Amino acid sequence: MPALPTFDCKLITGVVYAATAIGLFKLASMTYSFLSLITSLFLLPPVDFKVYGAKKGAWAVVTGASEGIGQEFAKQLASRGLNIVLISRTQSKLEQIATDIETKYKVQTKVVAADCSKNTPELYALLSRAIEELPVSVLINNVGRSHEGPVPLVETPDEEVENILTINNLFLVKMTKLCIPVIDKAIASKKASRGLIVNVGSFAGLFPTPYLATYSGSKSFLQNFSQALSVELKSQKIDVELVLAYFVTTALSAIRRSSFFIPTPKDFVAATLRNMGRRGGAQDRFATSSPYPSHALLQYVAHNTVGVYSELLANATFKAMKATRAKRLKKLQRQKEAKAE
Numbered sequence: 001m002p003a004l005p006t007f008d009c010k011l012i013t014g015v016v017y018a019a020t021a022i023g024l025f026k027l028a029s030m031t032y033s034f035l036s037l038i039t040s041l042f043l044l045p046p047v048d049f050k051v052y053g054a055k056k057g058a059w060a061v062v063t064g065a066s067e068g069i070g071q072e073f074a075k076q077l078a079s080r081g082l083n084i085v086l087i088s089r090t091q092s093k094l095e096q097i098a099t100d101i102e103t104k105y106k107v108q109t110k111v112v113a114a115d116c117s118k119n120t121p122e123l124y125a126l127l128s129r130a131i132e133e134l135p136v137s138v139l140i141n142n143v144g145r146s147h148e149g150p151v152p153l154v155e156t157p158d159e160e161v162e163n164i165l166t167i168n169n170l171f172l173v174k175m176t177k178l179c180i181p182v183i184d185k186a187i188a189s190k191k192a193s194r195g196l197i198v199n200v201g202s203f204a205g206l207f208p209t210p211y212l213a214t215y216s217g218s219k220s221f222l223q224n225f226s227q228a229l230s231v232e233l234k235s236q237k238i239d240v241e242l243v244l245a246y247f248v249t250t251a252l253s254a255i256r257r258s259s260f261f262i263p264t265p266k267d268f269v270a271a272t273l274r275n276m277g278r279r280g281g282a283q284d285r286f287a288t289s290s291p292y293p294s295h296a297l298l299q300y301v302a303h304n305t306v307g308v309y310s311e312l313l314a315n316a317t318f319k320a321m322k323a324t325r326a327k328r329l330k331k332l333q334r335q336k337e338a339k340a341e
């Protein structure tokens with residue numbers, strides 16, 4: 001039997017060693033990031049909002065504050081001792097929540113009824129007037145719009161596409177721009193030692209989501225916008241954080257029952273504030289947090305296996321979206337028939 005040429009043996013041994021080394025390195029880095037995930041979400045004490053001016057008379061601005069995740073941000077920041085500016089379209093809902101907050105948490109509130117989908121100078125003038133004299137140290141860019149349901153791009157109404165991009169991107173950028181000098185002033189006047197800008201992102205920006213393509217793209221915009229801005233504002237003592245959520249039980253997701261992977265807004269925001277500034281499940285990206293434990297696990301596993309931006313995952317998401325769309329169309333058809341009777 002002819003012996004294998006020695007150089008082949010050396011080559012094979014070399015490849016095996018290299019593969020083992022890469023494997024061990026990968027294993028070690030995965031173990032390290034998993035331990036960091038656990039530490040950041042469970043072992044470290046809750047973040048203290050004193051640095052952001054809690055109980056020192058500083059204010060937090062929350063957009064989309066009348067429902068869902070935004071309403072919880074308003075309440076839970078108030079419970080930490082921040083005064084709150086609440087923004088959404090509906091004055092009556094805002095006033096109700098503001099009254100509840102003032103009674104329960106003994107902080108001040110201000111409400112601004114405004115439609116964030118109207119990209120007009122009047123809108124930004126109104127918002128600017130409302131906040132410029134307040135020591136604002138925290139901005140929660142929460143307002144967001146998604147599609148009415150999963151839909152192919154060509155069938156998406158223009159109004160829907162424009163609203164999603166205006167609210168989720170253009171408004172968020174301009175609102176942020178407007179708030180930075182106000183936050184600077186609050187820090188200069190010692191109402192807070194640091195400022196905080198939170199952008200509410202979504203797993204739709206992490207996994208390309210067919211049939212919600214415009215929403216998916218609008219949320220992935222926030223990834224690099226938030227990271228770039230976080231570096232830009234570091235020396236100004238303003239922290240910028242993209243917060244990633246998978247499903248949460250709100251009107252936007254149209255999911256009513258909470259489960260292991262789908263928290264209520266209350267539980268989601270509690271985890272978010274507790275872990276503010278810590279990466280959680282977003283170990284692979286700075287200025288980003290995936291703060292809810294089961295979401296963090298999902299992201300960690302996706303990142304370390306198929307990859308969050310992979311075609312495989314996009315294919316799987318497409319299948320789920322097709323099923324959701326079919327169910328929704330059937331339901332709409334039934335409603336139409338019921339009306340006709």
Ligand SMILES: NC(=O)c1ccc[n+]([C@@H]2O[C@H](COP(=O)([O-])OP(=O)(O)OC[C@H]3O[C@@H](n4cnc5c(N)ncnc54)[C@H](OP(=O)(O)O)[C@@H]3O)[C@@H](O)[C@H]2O)c1
Pocket residue numbers: 063064065066067068069070071087088089090093114115116117142143144145146167200201202203245246247248249250251252253265
């Ligand atoms: N729910 C989820 O599963 C999920 C998952 C990932 C990310 N997110 C993100 O979380 C954020 C909050 O979503 P949510 O689920 O809490 O939504 P939601 O329950 O539908 O609440 C949306 C809030 O925004 C306000 N709003 C809507 N359109 C507005 C407009 N044109 N101008 C001003 N205010 C407006 C609404 O109040 P009015 O009707 O009074 O204006 C309401 O207070 C969004 O950025 C969303 O993309 C949600």
Ligand SMILES: *[C@@H]1O[C@H](CO)[C@@H](O)[C@H](O)[C@H]1NC(C)=O
Pocket residue numbers: 311312315
């Ligand atoms: C995704 O689906 C398409 C069409 O069904 C297929 O051609 C492609 O190979 C799939 N990709 C992966 C990575 O599964």
Ligand SMILES: CC(=O)N[C@H]1CO[C@H](CO)[C@@H](O)[C@@H]1O
Pocket residue numbers: 223224227284285286
């Ligand atoms: C275009 C681009 O630079 N995208 C980056 C945005 O941020 C994510 C997460 O940190 C990167 O993976 C992308 O490459």
